[in-house]
Amino acid sequence: MNRAERARRIVEILERLYPEVPIPLDHSDPFTLLVAVVLSAQTTDKKVNQITPALFAEAGTPEKMAALPVTRIHQLIREVGLAPQKAKNLSGLANLLVTRHDARVPRTFEELEALPGVGHKTASVVMAQAFGVPAFPVDTHILRLAERWQLSDGTSVTKTEADLKKTFDQSLWNGLHLRIIFFGREHCPALRHDMLHCPICSWAAKKTPAKAIVKTKTKAKPRAKTKRHAA
Secondary structure (H helix, E strand, O other), X not given: OOHHHHHHHHHHHHHHHOOOOOOOOOOOOHHHHHHHHHHOOOOOHHHXXXXXXXXXHHHOOXXXXXXXXXHHHHHHHOXXXXXXXXXXXXXXXXXXXXXXXXXXXXXXXXXHHOXXXXXXXHHHHHHHHOOOOOOOOOOHHHHHHHHHOOOOOOOOHHHHHHHHHHHOOHHHHHXXXXXXXXXXXXXXXXXXXXXXXXXOHHHHOOOOHHHHOOOOOOOOOOOOOOOOOOO
């Protein structure tokens, strides 16, 4: 099976398992999505969704976020990972949105990635999920599954993103990246994964269960010492 055939079958399975792909992070507009994605770095979506209601109640717009002291933002997001730096980034990006972008989230990768705390992955999520622009954000689930399914070599996020964009039609990108994430969370863990019964890994994995069996060398049993009897 070549890569194109493998990719078609993967899409068929994922679309059957996940006919609908809701956005995991709770938000009401592009700004609240941007904030939620920034907060999600090294933090679960579940935790982000737990803390954003209180944050958005006080700072649900760029103007209100920019007006809050960094210390207050930190208090509201203290339960997420890297909270001190994220509080500074949220304050900084909110101020830039107000002063440079008329308090609106920009619609280009270049402008988004110029904001504090916004890298290419965060920009890709916002472009795809807020504005419907085709993008393929690569998180840890997608990075490892792309390599496991022989769609990329897993050497870097940049290369994996490029390989996946070449492999799948652009019209699939925005839904497919979410489907792969959902599948990775629910069916395809990084450790102790039963590939034999996995809907995709059982046939697409780089190493099938039969090939992945590690052959252990058996140590030779020491010879029993024979007692020498005195003549």
